[in-house]
Amino acid sequence: MFLIRSIQAELIKLKYLPILWLCATVVFAILLVVFTSHYIDVNSVATLGRSPWLKIKTASAAIFSVFMIIPFVVLFISAAVYIEHQAKGWKQQYTVSTSRAAVFFSKLLSLLLVILITLFILIIGLIACAYLLNFLLPELEFNYYKIPIFIFFKTLAHTFLATLGVIGIQYFLSLRFKGFLIPAGFGIVAFIIGIILGSVNNPLAVYYPYSYPIIAQDYGMFIRDKIGVVEYGWINNVEMYSILIFLVFILFACILETRKNVID
Amino acid sequence: MTAIQLEHLFFGYRKDEFILNDVNLTVPKGSIYGFLGANGAGKTTSLRLVLGLLKAQRGTIYVNGTDTKQAYPEQLRTIGSMIENASLYPHLSAKDNLRIWSKYFNISTQRIDEVLELVSLTEAKKKKTEAFSTGMKQRLGLAIALLHDPEILILDEPTNGLDPLGIIDLRNLLHRLRDEGKTILLSSHMLTEVEKLVTRIGILKDGKIVFEGSMNELQALKQQNLEILLRVDEQQKAFNLIDAKYQTQLEDRYIKLSVTHERELPVIVKKLVGEGIAVYEIIHQRSDLEKLFLSVNKEL
Numbered sequence: 001m002f003l004i005r006s007i008q009a010e011l012i013k014l015k016y017l018p019i020l021w022l023c024a025t026v027v028f029a030i031l032l033v034v035f036t037s038h039y040i041d042v043n044s045v046a047t048l049g050r051s052p053w054l055k056i057k058t059a060s061a062a063i064f065s066v067f068m069i070i071p072f073v074v075l076f077i078s079a080a081v082y083i084e085h086q087a088k089g090w091k092q093q094y095t096v097s098t099s100r101a102a103v104f105f106s107k108l109l110s111l112l113l114v115i116l117i118t119l120f121i122l123i124i125g126l127i128a129c130a131y132l133l134n135f136l137l138p139e140l141e142f143n144y145y146k147i148p149i150f151i152f153f154k155t156l157a158h159t160f161l162a163t164l165g166v167i168g169i170q171y172f173l174s175l176r177f178k179g180f181l182i183p184a185g186f187g188i189v190a191f192i193i194g195i196i197l198g199s200v201n202n203p204l205a206v207y208y209p210y211s212y213p214i215i216a217q218d219y220g221m222f223i224r225d226k227i228g229v230v231e232y233g234w235i236n237n238v239e240m241y242s243i244l245i246f247l248v249f250i251l252f253a254c255i256l257e258t259r260k261n262v263i264d
Numbered sequence: 265m266t267a268i269q270l271e272h273l274f275f276g277y278r279k280d281e282f283i284l285n286d287v288n289l290t291v292p293k294g295s296i297y298g299f300l301g302a303n304g305a306g307k308t309t310s311l312r313l314v315l316g317l318l319k320a321q322r323g324t325i326y327v328n329g330t331d332t333k334q335a336y337p338e339q340l341r342t343i344g345s346m347i348e349n350a351s352l353y354p355h356l357s358a359k360d361n362l363r364i365w366s367k368y369f370n371i372s373t374q375r376i377d378e379v380l381e382l383v384s385l386t387e388a389k390k391k392k393t394e395a396f397s398t399g400m401k402q403r404l405g406l407a408i409a410l411l412h413d414p415e416i417l418i419l420d421e422p423t424n425g426l427d428p429l430g431i432i433d434l435r436n437l438l439h440r441l442r443d444e445g446k447t448i449l450l451s452s453h454m455l456t457e458v459e460k461l462v463t464r465i466g467i468l469k470d471g472k473i474v475f476e477g478s479m480n481e482l483q484a485l486k487q488q489n490l491e492i493l494l495r496v497d498e499q500q501k502a503f504n505l506i507d508a509k510y511q512t513q514l515e516d517r518y519i520k521l522s523v524t525h526e527r528e529l530p531v532i533v534k535k536l537v538g539e540g541i542a543v544y545e546i547i548h549q550r551s552d553l554e555k556l557f558l559s560v561n562k563e564l
Binding site (some may be wrong): 001002006008012013015016017083086087088090091092093094095096097098100261262263 | 343351353355364365369370
């Protein structure tokens with residue numbers, strides 16, 4: 001029960017306009033790009049006998065995973081934790097008659113929840129975007145095919161798993177540094193390096209968590225075999241590393257948080 | 265019965281460099297305890313230790329008779345606190361700020377309205393706290409501390425930023441809370457305010473408690489260090505006659521001197537009268553707490 005109540009408390013704190021704008025911007029930017037590309041290039045998008053849903057899914061997942069998810073996660077987590085630093089909220093937070101670990105995990109869970117809600121809204125937005133396109137351009141034939149909702153969720157679930165490592169690192173950094181700039185700046189620089197590693201198909205990308213969302217799925221942009229992505233059924237090595245990095249950083253951050261002296 | 269007890273408490277950020285050095289302190293239940301000390305004396309550090317925000321190297325802290333190490337963090341439920349400035353989320357309204365803590369403590373929204381009323385912030389409950397004055401922020405911090413109706417209130421410099429009217433309101437509120445049976449431990453450097461509030465006092469200097477007792481005990485301590493003003497007819501002659509050990513000074517029409525005990529005073533007066541000097545007036549300078557505080561601090 002405490003967990004639910006504290007997640008509710010954390011969500012109240014996130015009623016912060018820049019954070020809401022950030023989530024909305026990410027969703028809107030992807031929808032705008034997908035909508036515009038389909039609208040302008042309708043002839044190459046509309047393919048007889050092939051579901052346009054798969055095309056819209058691949059396009060949106062590629063844009064989201066390669067260009068958006070990491071900057072979004074970096075800025076979102078840095079801003080969300082910064083709210084606590086700015087309010088000097090730790091001294092009050094850690095006197096609420098529950099363990100520090102419970103507070104730590106409720107904050108983490110609320111962040112994960114907001115990221116998942118943003119992904120969910122993105123899927124809803126994509127479906128709405130597809131129907132709008134179909135209304136304007138009936139030749140796209142979205143209404144002739146069943147919405148592959150499971151594939152949408154599966155794709156974004158893989159993106160989410162591949163991002164967990166970055167979430168762990170950024171949460172750790174945001175707790176350790178009191179300002180917004182250091183964790184956010186680190187994350188953005190790391191993201192640029194990640195894109196470079198992925199785009200040159202460098203095998204090091206497999207060991208670099210900021211490349212994981214880019215290479216975890218095949219968008220036909222990179223040579224994943226050359227990079228060294230290996231599939232093991234429903235999961236691949238990159239996603240497994242991502243989960244492992246997440247667990248290590250979260251555990252480490254939790255130990256430091258429960259032991260630290262709260263001086264501000 | 266004691267609400268809070270610190271026993272042989274040591275704390276430092278570095279090994280063997282102690283900010284608190286063998287601090288012993290007893291806050292009786294139902295009292296308003298004034299915790300005094302200059303900046304950097306270790307007041308806030310002591311309060312943070314009681315709240316578990318810092319961990320002591322040595323010593324024991326008891327809350328309601330139980331060692332906090334054994335009852336952490338459940339015991340914190342009995343304590344409401346405001347350490348230094350209130351922890352407020354500036355982008356949220358006063359009510360939303362309180363809603364956050366009501367979730368943690370599983371408290372009804374009705375209680376939020378009650379505490380807002382208690383600190384006279386009902387009118388401003390929908391206003392974002394970034395637009396609050398320092399005094400309003402302090403009052404909202406107090407509301408957060410009171411939200412879960414704790415037995416013990418720990419307030420660090422609660423009068424900071426309050427205007428005179430706000431200070432009077434706070435004083436009345438704290439008296440009311442004390443009458444309801446709450447124990448209040450408050451630190452302050454505004455000594456005149458503490459004097460009117462507290463039933464017991466502890467003075468911390470350089471990480472050590474240099475005085476602990478009731479206000480009367482502190483006043484009695486002061487009887488041993490009196491400041492006297494004498495008005496005489498031949499001021500310069502009298503000044504030369506009084507021994508320099510009394511730290512004599514000329515102040516307008518008066519000679520100011522310090523005696524370690526009041527029995528020295530008739531001896532001085534007798535000597536002056538014996539030399540033919542007329543003594544018109546003897547004033548015992550009334551010692552407010554600020555002077556007492558300074559004298560205790562000066563002694564050690």
